[in-house]
Amino acid sequence: MPAAGPTSRPRGGYRSFLGSQSQPWSCPSTCSETGCAITSTRNCGNSSGGRSQHRLMVWRNVMSARPWAWSIVVAVGVMALGFISEPIAFAQKPAVSGNPSLASCPARRPVLRIAGVFPEEFSPHPVETRFSSTTYTWLHQIPLFGVDPWEENVDAAYGAAESWEFLPGLRGIKMKIRKGLTFNDGTAVTAKDVAFSLKLYMTKFADDQVAGALRGIGLNVEVVDDHNLRIDFAKGAITFPQEFSPLVFPLYVISEAYHSNGEMSQAAIEKFRTNPMSAGPYKVAARQAQQFMTLEAARKDPLLGCPVYQRIEIRNIQETGTRIAQFRTGALDIVAGNRDLIRQVKAIGAQIIDKPASNMIGLYIFQTNVENNVFQDERLRKAAAHAIDHKLIGETIWKGIGVTPWGCTWPPSTEISTQNPRYVKACGTPYPYDPARARQLLAEAGYGPAKRPAVKLVYWNNYPEETALAEALQPMLNEVGFNASIERIDRAEWARRQNNKGLTNTIMFFGPGGRVTALSGAYFAYAGNVGPVHDKDVQKALAKASGASTLEEYMNAMAEIGTYGHDRAYSPGFFSASAIWFVRKGIPDWGLSRSKGRGPLNLLPLVAGLQK
Template sequence: MNKCSAFKAVASALVGIASLTASTAIASAGTPKDTLVVAAHIGDIRTLDPAESFEISSSDLINNVYDKLVGFDPHDLAGGIVPGLAESWEFSEDGRTITFKIRDGVTFSSGNPVTAFDAEYSLRRAVYLNKTPSFILRQFGFNEENAGERIVAVDGRTLKITTDRKYAGTFVLNCLTATVGAVVDSELVKQNEVDGDWGNNWLKTNSAGSGAYSLRNWRANESYSLKANEEYWRVAPEISNVFVQHTPESATQRLLLAQGDVDVARNLTPADIEAIEENADLSVSTDLRGRLMYLGLNQNIEPLNNPKVVEAIKYLVDYSKITESVLRGQFTPHQAFLPKTYLGAIDDSPYSFDIEKAKALLSEAGYEDGFETEILVRNAQDRMQVAQVLQNTLAQAGIKAEVEVSASQQELAKYRSRGHEIYLGVWGPDYPDPNTNAGTFALNPDNSDDADFKTLAWRNAWEVPASISKKVLAAAEENDPEARTELYQEAQRDFQETAPFAIMFQQTEKTGIRAEVKGLVTGSAVSYVYYWTVSK
């Protein structure tokens, strides 16, 4: 989409919203007080069904359209789990069964009451459909054969779920805050089922939630709009309409924001952020996200499987230069596999840019003259720039690295088949619990090529030491927060010493906002954007 078409699309959308809200004509500079207009890159949306959706942009939408049993307080995201549709819960003595008491008096956007039977239907539905995010529930032993017995509504206000074994209570609850844990209006979805599809085809483009908003429309690669649920059980949203326009170009987002045609710009480059900071009518919100940029070294490839070589490469990352001159505020140095703000996260940074130390390690490994290798990277501007800096610093120690740039599908296919040498990528947590990253960076139960369980450790052919794996597995079961924290911290420090990964940076998301917009919460590292907290 070029700049002209982006302006026309937003203007057209505003006119449409104005007619829906009986507003007067809208000038090009300014949006209605009851309407939030957002420019963002939303081309990743493939489906709006919470049992299938696994993209960031659709998760933003779903977070406002659906409620879950439990969630987070957007005003205190670091405060941990809070009640959602479940006003309370209890764990059985053996730690396997959780009994939820469903909040009374809550209704879906359709007007249907929210009951425990809707929650039962929603969780069973996610398991039975077995779409990509279903693993978040299936990891607790739920499957097609037992979901009917282990996910049960005792009555309209009581839901019981029973896992296959004892897990940390916070682990299970954190997973229920994920998109796949959204509770759908079972009566409405059943009315739209076709050939036993659990309403999946209908929910791809419709909504059936009890959230602060409901879907007005979605046009793939163009836009979506939401209308407020005035009877929302938490609070009646001040913003009646939300319109999100697909605007992939950062410069176009900035111009629309500066002219007042949009209220929020979500995907701005460092240069555009700097321009916004000079405008008194605009502000920049900074939010620490959970995404990590890292290097993965394939342990099937010599000499990358030499521990001294692995350590040398970690000393050849110019952490400061990359964050200051390339990423420029969009990532911050971070060297542990748990993002900051997660339970058990550590701030340890054992590696710094040190060419002489790296050369000494390469000499000890028998590669004093260096070697040739290849860096696989996606064709994203920031990643390609980081790869170029790495190429230069590796060369200073004699390592000649060719940068292979590929489109995302080709890049992921090669990485997932262990066809890379050095991989430069970004990993985002699948759910807000430390197990999400610990289980993929530090577990690899079967290192064979045809393994069923293919973690990031597997992709890099790393046979994880038992000392690390045992701590990760024990942490998934530990209910004492202090003991669980200690296990994750020990596992990360062992990982930093031995793993063929160089965790480098954690994402810092910067959002451009009009001065009149107040209360926008983009979700930090554990959640997604909240629109019902916004006022103008």
């Protein structure tokens, strides 16, 4: 039965077109164009409740040590009103076009300039992309499984796979590759390129999450002909099209011939990175690791249509003050925002646009299987969870805006498994703030005033609020008996520690959310180099999720993972939080708040002029 996209989008979530809960999850036989609907739960509400004067004073003391916050308010207060106003064309359903020439496209706007906290390598190689890389990678590469421009549903009309059909028992999938697709040098996209790409994504050169998930499923890829292939699964993979689409962790199609004739080596990766091959309306014109990426209009794309802008500049500017100052002068069009400044930005005519549930805030406690890790003791993990006044943090740092309580850092609140009551019961409620219970747990573990467990709050400034959150967590942990310090590292150091058991006695506290299926992230958080691989219950649940042959089996397995993650405090969560963006006057809302994708900023409806 094909699983690509129904002629009319089904309503009412999964149950409306699944029928019996015990049936394999797939789309109706008419799927070919508009995709399988996916629903997820996103509720935004304010946290409230009385807090002690002492804790508020602790927070005020933290803020007083950060004078830049007040200088930003002053800077925004004098923002000029002279933003340029331009009409914007919105994305619509594409038609396959055989004309790649830009000469047939409308006149383009000169430039779109974006700045955020993007600690990216900004690699033009698709296999080196991360979850947040969809912001720019989808604009210059073609995903295997398409998603509609607003990232709401899997939609075969926007990917290389024209249709697909699960094999009996979900032991594999047959896939038809769309005819007429080309890379930007004019060579055809074929099933051989897809097979090569799948194999490359399972190597050490790919991100740990996607490689781990693919290896966990166990793929055997067979090319049938130029436009058909078969993939056998060692285990079932009910969420395969969703998990590996731009909704979660997209697999992009790479030219086998252009990639050193199919070579999978560091030399081949670097050669492609130096002179990349695009397959979209834009191409990579310039980039610098952890600094910026510049895209330029390249062609009238057969799926995404004409590029709206001649150039798109995406910059990693981590300092809020610098972003806001450049936004004020008109040097930037879209910037990662700060909740403290929302009122002032609105006052000068700019817009506030949010991406719901973009981040999961809580404690990420890794490598609990390592012997010298104090967090090997479950009591210390629970003590840390009880030590944190997450309601106060939500009210102060996040201003209660776009904050929804959630008791697991992983799996997230956007998972399809929220339809399963066991899943919601497991992760729906955070650990209560209870410093007395935290002290009791530390005492039971043999700690006290003369013996305080030394732990580190580690981050690498992936997100705008990370520094403020670290500064709020530290005194709360120390108040109950921990000896907590703060350490900021870069992503390379994070990777080194991850691979060398260097995350012991460490708490991380900020992660990405916003995905409808969480299998890749579950492999990362609960297996591999960082997960509790010693916990047989967790590993069995993970195997059930990856081997599920029905949606019901998958959701039950994710409920088990959530239960262990919460109850054994491997991943005690506090809340999900939306990402805030400031947008200059003249750029209307392009539907970012509709996105169910994992990336923080979906630009496609704004920058691709798709035609009916």
